[in-house]
Amino acid sequence: MRADYVNPAVLRFLMGYMQPDNALALEVSLQTGLRIDDVLSAPTSALHGNTLTVFEKKTGKEAVKSVTGAVAKRLRRNASFAFLFPSRKRGKRKTPHKTRQAVFIDLRKAAERAGVAAHISPHSARKSYAVDVYHDGGLSAVKAALNHDRELTSMLYAYSDHLSEHHDELKENGDFTKISEEIEQLFAKIEIKLQEIKQKLVKIENFLLLP
Numbered sequence: 001m002r003a004d005y006v007n008p009a010v011l012r013f014l015m016g017y018m019q020p021d022n023a024l025a026l027e028v029s030l031q032t033g034l035r036i037d038d039v040l041s042a043p044t045s046a047l048h049g050n051t052l053t054v055f056e057k058k059t060g061k062e063a064v065k066s067v068t069g070a071v072a073k074r075l076r077r078n079a080s081f082a083f084l085f086p087s088r089k090r091g092k093r094k095t096p097h098k099t100r101q102a103v104f105i106d107l108r109k110a111a112e113r114a115g116v117a118a119h120i121s122p123h124s125a126r127k128s129y130a131v132d133v134y135h136d137g138g139l140s141a142v143k144a145a146l147n148h149d150r151e152l153t154s155m156l157y158a159y160s161d162h163l164s165e166h167h168d169e170l171k172e173n174g175d176f177t178k179i180s181e182e183i184e185q186l187f188a189k190i191e192i193k194l195q196e197i198k199q200k201l202v203k204i205e206n207f208l209l210l211p
Contacts, residue, residue, distance in 0.1 A: 003123035005131060005160040010116060011124065017110035022103045024074050025085055026125055028052070032065035033129035033145055036122035040098045044079040047072065061147045130157035 011030055015023035028039045032052060042054045050072045052065045067075070080086035083097040103122045111120050118124075126146070133145045134157075143154040156163065 002119045003121040004119040005127045006118055006120055006124040008128050011128060014110040014114055017113050018106045021078050021085060022106040024078060025103050026122060027071060028067060029125035030129055031067050033126050034063060034065060035126060036100050036103055040085045042084045044082060044084055047075055059147055063147055127157055127160040131161050134158035
């Protein structure tokens with residue numbers, strides 16, 4: 001499902017309608033830019049002082065982030081011996097830690113109650129974080145903060161406030177989908193060429209090492 005950029009003030013307003021632990025998870029994502037799955041699956045040992053260290057599920061990369069002292073205290077109060085966000089489910093449906101679906105459902109209910117019509121999901125917090133980082137440090141700062149490999153991906157997050165505003169218009173005109181597909185195809189071709197170049201360099205290196 002599409003996740004729009006949402007102003008941080010609006011997200012924090014919606015947190016007031018949510019269950020405390022779900023709201024806390026969303027706040028952590030908003031402060032760190034971490035994907036909500038990585039926030040919810042973080043072990044209790046990941047928190048040291050105000051620093052949160054996780055290994056991203058999607059990329060396997062390490063992410064070291066800071067949260068405010070107040071949020072760190074709330075995390076410790078919420079944590080179990082194993083996870084910062086332990087599951088509250090019981091019986092056969094019990095999971096080791098809270099799930100993304102639980103936060104998503106709670107956030108959507110909060111948006112409905114508050115009359116917020118945006119295409120909102122927990123991923124909106126990551127986009128809101130990216131826009132703030134972009135305004136403070138530029139595109140390279142977004143790329144580093146979100147652990148992206150491609151600058152193109154960072155651009156989609158950094159400009160997500162503008163993209164969300166004009167998404168429906170672009171989609172209606174067919175431009176948004178077409179441009180995205182063309183860019184993805186171009187990057188795929190570049191990656192293939194880079195792999196070919198690397199293979200040739202290996203062959204040259206091996207030849208030069210021959211006695």
